Amino acid sequence: MKAVVLLSGGLDSATVLAIARSEGRTCHALSFAYGQRHEIELAASRRVAEAIGVEEHVVFPMDLRVFGASALTDDIDVPKDVAGAPGIPMTYVPARNTIFLALALGFAEARGAQEIWIGVNAVDFSGYPDCRPEFLEAFQRVIDTGTRSGVEHGEPRLIAPLVTMSKAEIIRRGVALGVDYAITHSCYDPDALGHACGHCDSCILRRRGFEEAGVSDPTAYIEG
Amino acid sequence: MKAVVLLSGGLDSATVLAIARSEGRTCHALSFAYGQRHEIELAASRRVAEAIGVEEHVVFPMDLRVFGASALTDDIDVPKDVAGAPGIPMTYVPARNTIFLALALGFAEARGAQEIWIGVNAVDFSGYPDCRPEFLEAFQRVIDTGTRSGVEHGEPRLIAPLVTMSKAEIIRRGVALGVDYAITHSCYDPDALGHACGHCDSCILRRRGFEEAGVSDPTAYIEG
Numbered sequence: 001m002k003a004v005v006l007l008s009g010g011l012d013s014a015t016v017l018a019i020a021r022s023e024g025r026t027c028h029a030l031s032f033a034y035g036q037r038h039e040i041e042l043a044a045s046r047r048v049a050e051a052i053g054v055e056e057h058v059v060f061p062m063d064l065r066v067f068g069a070s071a072l073t074d075d076i077d078v079p080k081d082v083a084g085a086p087g088i089p090m091t092y093v094p095a096r097n098t099i100f101l102a103l104a105l106g107f108a109e110a111r112g113a114q115e116i117w118i119g120v121n122a123v124d125f126s127g128y129p130d131c132r133p134e135f136l137e138a139f140q141r142v143i144d145t146g147t148r149s150g151v152e153h154g155e156p157r158l159i160a161p162l163v164t165m166s167k168a169e170i171i172r173r174g175v176a177l178g179v180d181y182a183i184t185h186s187c188y189d190p191d192a193l194g195h196a197c198g199h200c201d202s203c204i205l206r207r208r209g210f211e212e213a214g215v216s217d218p219t220a221y222i223e224g
Numbered sequence: 225m226k227a228v229v230l231l232s233g234g235l236d237s238a239t240v241l242a243i244a245r246s247e248g249r250t251c252h253a254l255s256f257a258y259g260q261r262h263e264i265e266l267a268a269s270r271r272v273a274e275a276i277g278v279e280e281h282v283v284f285p286m287d288l289r290v291f292g293a294s295a296l297t298d299d300i301d302v303p304k305d306v307a308g309a310p311g312i313p314m315t316y317v318p319a320r321n322t323i324f325l326a327l328a329l330g331f332a333e334a335r336g337a338q339e340i341w342i343g344v345n346a347v348d349f350s351g352y353p354d355c356r357p358e359f360l361e362a363f364q365r366v367i368d369t370g371t372r373s374g375v376e377h378g379e380p381r382l383i384a385p386l387v388t389m390s391k392a393e394i395i396r397r398g399v400a401l402g403v404d405y406a407i408t409h410s411c412y413d414p415d416a417l418g419h420a421c422g423h424c425d426s427c428i429l430r431r432r433g434f435e436e437a438g439v440s441d442p443t444a445y446i447e448g
Contacts, residue, residue, distance in 0.1 A: 058290055066282055067334035094333035095326060098370050102319060102326035109318035110291040135370035142366055146322050146359035 002113040004028045004104050004156070007057070009044030010186045011206055012119035012162055015174040017052045019161050020117050022177050027117075029057040030107055032100060034064045040194040044185035051183060060103060067094060097130035101139050101158070108156040109149050117159045123166050124205045136160055167209025175215055182218035195222040226337040228252045228328050228380070231281070233268030234410045235430055236343035236386055239398040241276045243385050244341050246401050251341075253281040254331055256324060258288045264418040268409035275407060284327060291318060321354035325363050325382070332380040333373050341383045347390050348429045360384055391433030399439055406442035419446040 003025040007013045020027050031045040042059060049057040097120060104116045120131040129135060140158050143150040150156075162170050174181065186206045187196035196203050198221045210217035227249040231237045244251050255269040266283060273281040321344060328340045344355040353359060364382050367374040374380075386394055398405065410430045411420035420427050422445045434441035 060290060062286055064330065066284065067331050093330075095330035095371055098366055099323075099326040099330055102323040106288060106317075106319035106323055107291050129372060129375045130370040132369065135366065138362065138365040138369045141362040142322055142359065145356065145362045146354040147319055148353060151353045 001115065002026050002028065002055075002111060003115040003117050003159070004030055004108040004111065004113045005054070005117040006100055006104055006119065007031050007045045007049060008119070009041045009046075009048055009184060010119075010202070011167075011174070011181055011184045011209070012121060012170060013045075014048045014052065014179055014181070014184045015170050015177075016117050016119040016161060017048065017054070018174055018177040018179045020159075021052055025115065025117075027054045028107065028111055028113060029054045030104055031057065031059045032103070033059055033061045040185055040190050043194070044183065047183040051180060058107065060107075062099075062103075064093070064096075064099075095130070097128075097135070098139070105143060105147060105156070109147055112149075114153075114155045114157065115159050116156045117161070119162050120160050121162045121167075121170070122164065131163075133160075133163055136163070166212070167205055168212035171209050171213040171215055175213070180218075182220075186219075191222050195220050197222055225339065226250050226252065226279075226335060227339040227341050227383070228254055228332040228335065228337045229278070229341040230324055230328055230343065231255050231269045231273060232343070233265045233270075233272055233408060234343075234426070235391075235398070235405055235408045235433070236345060236394060237269075238272045238276065238403055238405070238408045239394050239401075240341050240343040240385060241272065241278070242398055242401040242403045244339075244383075245276055249339065249341075251278045252331065252335055252337060253278040254328055255281065255283045256327070257283055257285045264409055264414050267418070268407065271407040275404060282331065284331075286323075286327075288317070288320075288323075319354070321352075321359070322363070329367060329371060329380065333371055336373075338377075338379045338381065339383050340380045341385070343386050344384050345386045345391075345394070346388060355387075357384075357387055360387070390436070391429055392436035395433050395437040395439055399437070404442075406444075410443075415446050419444050421446055 003020050005017050005020055005027045007017060007029040008031065017027060029049045031042060033042055108116050122132045136158050143156060144154060185194065186202045188200040188202050189197045196219050206219065207217060227244050229241050229244055229251045231241060231253040232255065241251060241253065253273045255266060257266055270281065332340050346356045360382050367380060368378060409418065410426045412424040412426050413421045420443050430443065431441060
């Protein structure tokens with residue numbers, strides 16, 4: 001079965017790709033060059049695609065900076081040491097997963113893929129509305145009403161295997177599948193060499209995940 | 225009130241922009257350079273934005289050709305003289321309106337716009353699943369569950385003023401609002417000077433619309 005897999009190069013999407021491969025899917029990986037401050041994420045996505053194995057890996061260029069208004073695409077400083085604070089985080093990118101899923105949908109339909117796999121997680125990312133199951137259900141309805149393949153075959157189906165898993169559970173699952181997390185990248189604010197800052201939301205969640213999973217953390221952090 | 229208006233440069237979206245302006249909206253027009261075969265559409269969208277009046281006009285570059293599989297983005301010939309044939313037309317672009325609305329949503333949220341206006345029409349374009357009211361309702365639910373502004377304020381709202389209008393009704397409404405349809409462009413297969421072919425689905429629907437509206441057709445057609 002053919003699947004489009006959204007691949008950021010982070011820990012979660014690498015695990016999703018490994019699960020999809022372990023369940024026998026032929027994977028068409030899709031990444032976005034969306035005006036990130038760092039090319040480091042894309043380099044990680046290429047390493048992950050190569051290591052886990054995909055049919056093809058398309059990097060879609062798309063400059064969301066024309067819209068502005070997010071720490072991940074703008075020149076706003078990435079917030080540090082505030083993981084778990086209530087409300088929608090500063091790092092929320094307007095409609096990001098809606099945009100990514102819409103493009104994954106075009107890609108899936110063009111390739112005849114029956115599934116779209118996405119590594120959203122409603123446990124650690126509860127502040128992001130577009131990481132919750134009710135958002136995914138709403139997007140499935142968009143597929144089923146708005147596309148040829150949705151109307152004719154009820155496809156593609158959205159698959160979000162991590163949605164209710166903790167970071168530690170995700171890491172244990174990935175380790176069991178042989179994922180090398182050293183090649184993944186999660187930090188929102190790395191240095192020029194790709195070392196992780198250790199203090200942004202993403203770094204804190206990742207570091208805690210390894211601790212709770214009882215797995216040695218292979219991440220290269222900035223010294224000090 | 226601030227509104228994002230999807231603007232293709234065609235007859236329908238020009239009419240939508242004129243309606244939004246007539247209802248007092250401050251309009252942020254959004255067009256896409258999505259690997260069309262012709263830049264003529266974009267030139268028309270710029271003329272329309274200028275003539276009707278917008279706060280800003282953003283042209284978002286996005287090359288859907290990496291996904292292929294449509295007569296509008298691929299090298300497949302545009303079908304001629306088949307308007308109204310049953311089924312989903314060859315000119316269907318996978319997930320096109322889903323992709324356009326997703327990006328309009330990111331733009332609307334970044335600008336704090338309360339509405340997104342789109343010129344979809346379920347009468348003439350009944351073969352396109354993403355032009356139907358049930359698709360728009362599903363996308364509204366994506367907004368309401370998946371974005372900060374949707375969760376917090378139930379905005380932006382999708383406005384599709386043409387959805388149940390015939391082409392003749394659209395043209396009469398636009399003429400009443402002073403729209404100059406000579407500056408709009410609808411043809412899927414124009415010549416290098418931007419003259420309309422007169423035989424693709426879009427030309428046929430447009431030509432019939434002017435006839436039925438009893439309005440003289442200002443379109444420049446290829447001779448013969």
